[in-house]
Amino acid sequence: MDKAVGVEVPYDKLSREALHRLVEEFVTRDGTDYGARERALEDKIADVMDQLRRREAKIVFDADSGTANIVPVRR
Numbered sequence: 513m514d515k516a517v518g519v520e521v522p523y524d525k526l527s528r529e530a531l532h533r534l535v536e537e538f539v540t541r542d543g544t545d546y547g548a549r550e551r552a553l554e555d556k557i558a559d560v561m562d563q564l565r566r567r568e569a570k571i572v573f574d575a576d577s578g579t580a581n582i583v584p585v586r587r
């Protein structure tokens with residue numbers, strides 16, 4: 513695991529609903545930029561889900577703050 517603060521949570525261990533809500537919250541955060549072209553929320557969610565499946569991104573839980581984040585996997 514690379515140097516992300518927290519504990520990696522396998523995306524496939526979350527319920528479908530919890531995973532969808534986490535990814536939806538992630539893609540709607542302030543400062544999330546998808547370029548000049550506006551994209552539908554479900555398309556953004558699908559993109560992040562694909563990144564998780566391809567192991568290009570991972571979910572990290574920070575017990576101190578009680579928050580989860582989706583971060584890129586550094587290779």
